[in-house]
Amino acid sequence: MKTLVSILGLLFFASVAVAQADSITISGTLRGLNNNKLSISWTGNDTKNGYVSVQGKGDYFSARVPSQRMPAVARLSISWPKEDIRSSQMPVPPFNFFLLDKNITLKGDATALWEIKLEGDLQNELYNGLLQKAAATTGRYRALMDQLSDQTVKRLPADSVKLHQGIMNAYRENTKMEKAFVAANPDAFASVFLLSRMANSYGADEYIAAWETLKPTYKDTPTGLAVGKIVEKLSVTKSGTPVFTFERVNKEGNKISTETLKGRTYIIDFWGSWCGPCRASHPHLKELYKKYKSKGFEIVAIAQERGKTLEESRSSWSRAIQEDGINWIHILNQDGIEKQNIVKTFNVNAFPTKILVGADGRIITRTTSGASDAIDKALEKIYGF
Numbered sequence: 001m002k003t004l005v006s007i008l009g010l011l012f013f014a015s016v017a018v019a020q021a022d023s024i025t026i027s028g029t030l031r032g033l034n035n036n037k038l039s040i041s042w043t044g045n046d047t048k049n050g051y052v053s054v055q056g057k058g059d060y061f062s063a064r065v066p067s068q069r070m071p072a073v074a075r076l077s078i079s080w081p082k083e084d085i086r087s088s089q090m091p092v093p094p095f096n097f098f099l100l101d102k103n104i105t106l107k108g109d110a111t112a113l114w115e116i117k118l119e120g121d122l123q124n125e126l127y128n129g130l131l132q133k134a135a136a137t138t139g140r141y142r143a144l145m146d147q148l149s150d151q152t153v154k155r156l157p158a159d160s161v162k163l164h165q166g167i168m169n170a171y172r173e174n175t176k177m178e179k180a181f182v183a184a185n186p187d188a189f190a191s192v193f194l195l196s197r198m199a200n201s202y203g204a205d206e207y208i209a210a211w212e213t214l215k216p217t218y219k220d221t222p223t224g225l226a227v228g229k230i231v232e233k234l235s236v237t238k239s240g241t242p243v244f245t246f247e248r249v250n251k252e253g254n255k256i257s258t259e260t261l262k263g264r265t266y267i268i269d270f271w272g273s274w275c276g277p278c279r280a281s282h283p284h285l286k287e288l289y290k291k292y293k294s295k296g297f298e299i300v301a302i303a304q305e306r307g308k309t310l311e312e313s314r315s316s317w318s319r320a321i322q323e324d325g326i327n328w329i330h331i332l333n334q335d336g337i338e339k340q341n342i343v344k345t346f347n348v349n350a351f352p353t354k355i356l357v358g359a360d361g362r363i364i365t366r367t368t369s370g371a372s373d374a375i376d377k378a379l380e381k382i383y384g385f
Helices: 002-021 122-149 157-184 189-197 204-213 222-237 276-280 282-295 310-324 374-383
Strands: 023-031 037-043 049-055 060-066 072-079 095-099 104-109 112-119 247-249 255-257 266-271 298-303 329-332 353-357 363-368
Touching (some): 049 060, 095 104, 095 112, 095 189, 112 122, 122 157, 157 204, 204 222, 204 363, 282 374, 353 374
Parallel strands (some): 023 104
Antiparallel strands (some): 023 060, 037 049, 072 095, 104 112, 247 255, 353 363
């Protein structure tokens, strides 16, 4: 009987040891956690989603999660009571890190997760070094976003544009740091992870090139495979591809088409009056227009409006054009959409999207959001200044 008990005891402790070897501990102290619940979610190497929720003990927490053979993206977030969240405050975004095979320790502020300092494996520490470098800019970005989300403040259109420009400037600063990290760390999982979130921050060819420079180590992870699919989609409009044909009547009633634009270099700007980042990009577009218009350069703005009727869309569209003082070619996608949906033709699913077309009718570059300077560089190369 004693022998049987001994054997069962050994088996129990062996199973516990195996279970512990198959998991890691995520723990730390977050100032202001104040006994609130904390959750960690992830997508494992097997592509299955995992989730664990733990109760904070004061400002301390500890959780066991499965270890991973290859780095897997994880997200840490805090469940705040409704009374602790100001109506004017944006939700604190999750803290991203990677699960692997070593324990991880976190220290920081529960209300500013982007400032967290992490100790663990090399892949995490590489990425956390970037987060620490970008913390001040991220904090400025968050403060501006809180201002933007404050519905109690009434702003003039010009003030809203200025606020959006401040947000975009902070976004561009962080994007510049992230791109530099990707270029300097081709063998880091963090570079694959960053590219999975940054398709809108590169020109299409720039993004493809960044992906191709990475080493193959992590390209077969779920995150890497997702980036591969983005690259595949972007390849359709990469440099040298003939521009998709379109034809429409502009704001003044004149026919505009790929044929009428032949021989000219032009930007197709997909935007909307409702889109803050779109309108925040207008001052820079005006600079480009003034700089190159005498050389035959043109801008074709294609607006996607949200009016319930065509008249409502025309009204918001015309008002935004007047408010922003953007005097180039304007097309309303809804006006004639039954014949051709130009937004769909160009596979635009994020605004603003800008496509630079050369005088030969071929795409030079494509960008989404205002974080890439690929169009500026291309125009400087074309015109020599």
